[in-house]
Amino acid sequence: MKIxxxxxxxxxxxxxxxTGYDVSDLLSALDKSTPLPDAVGYVPSxxxxxxxxxxxxxxxxxxxxxxxxxxxxxxHNTKLNCLEYHRDSEFNIGLYDFVLLVAKEDxxxxxxxxTSKVMAFKAKAGDVVEVYATTLHYAPCNxxxxxxxxxxxxxxxxxxxxxxxxxxxxxEDKTLWACNKWLLAHAESNEAKQGAYVxxxxxxxxxKDII
Numbered sequence: 001m002k003i004x005x006x007x008x009x010x011x012x013x014x015x016x017x018x019t020g021y022d023v024s025d026l027l028s029a030l031d032k033s034t035p036l037p038d039a040v041g042y043v044p045s046x047x048x049x050x051x052x053x054x055x056x057x058x059x060x061x062x063x064x065x066x067x068x069x070x071x072x073x074x075x076h077n078t079k080l081n082c083l084e085y086h087r088d089s090e091f092n093i094g095l096y097d098f099v100l101l102v103a104k105e106d107x108x109x110x111x112x113x114x115t116s117k118v119m120a121f122k123a124k125a126g127d128v129v130e131v132y133a134t135t136l137h138y139a140p141c142n143x144x145x146x147x148x149x150x151x152x153x154x155x156x157x158x159x160x161x162x163x164x165x166x167x168x169x170x171x172e173d174k175t176l177w178a179c180n181k182w183l184l185a186h187a188e189s190n191e192a193k194q195g196a197y198v199x200x201x202x203x204x205x206x207x208k209d210i211i
Contacts, residue, residue: 001210003099003120006129011121014102014135015089018062018128026054027095027126030072030150040075040139042153044160049152058154062091062130067157073139074150080115080205081189082196083136086180090137091154092129097122097143098151101205105134108199111171113184115202136184141207156180175199 004010006017026049033048035041049055049070059068066088080101092100100121107117113136122143123129131137140149161179168174175197177183184199185192192198 001120001205001207003122003207003210006100006121006123006127008121010119013104014119014121015129015131017123018091018130021054021057021128023054023093023126023128025052026070026093026152030095030152034072034074034150036148036150037075040073040077042071042073042139042160044071044153044155045069045157046071058091062154063156068154069157069159071153071155071160072151073153074148075139076148077139077141078206078208078211079141080118080138080186080200082138082183082185082191083113083118083200084138084177084181084183085136086133086155086159086182088133088156088159088180090131091152092123092131092140093152093154094123094125094127094140095150096125096147098149099123099141099143099207099211100129100131100137101141101207102131103136105136107136108184111175111197112199112201115186115200115205118205120207142211144211145208147211
């Protein structure tokens, strides 16, 4: 597997980098107000991040006025484990460099996705990275062997909250894991052990030997 940059042409099908935003206050809040877990931690909405100037800019400029939430995903990780998607774009902004493992929604065939379709992209600290709604993604990965990540996650308000109580009517419904979150798990993942739909086939990718 090759690790591309989010600025490479190969990323154009998965997302894009937005320029012009001053992320200094946001990253300062991320640094000072959020923990660094040994594994991976995620909080969908963090007041310290939402009290920064960039919250309003992302809500009104990047999302066109839609209510949004700013949370964080921090920790240490080099494995794929799962892929998820939402009905809307997600924005990732890292305090440090980080790597995204991504695939396309149309790579899903009969409810399964072969992990050979997954690509890796490195984002630099401070990059404002939009991940399209049709791009499958999950927790960031370290950009270096001994590194870590702290990444702001911007999403429409309510995303990753409690799963609605639905009566399945469509095949995709079996992958609904939380509010606005459809998840394909690898059999080796903790999520699969918790009952998530196993939709990833092939290797559970680990980038520890190429970073």
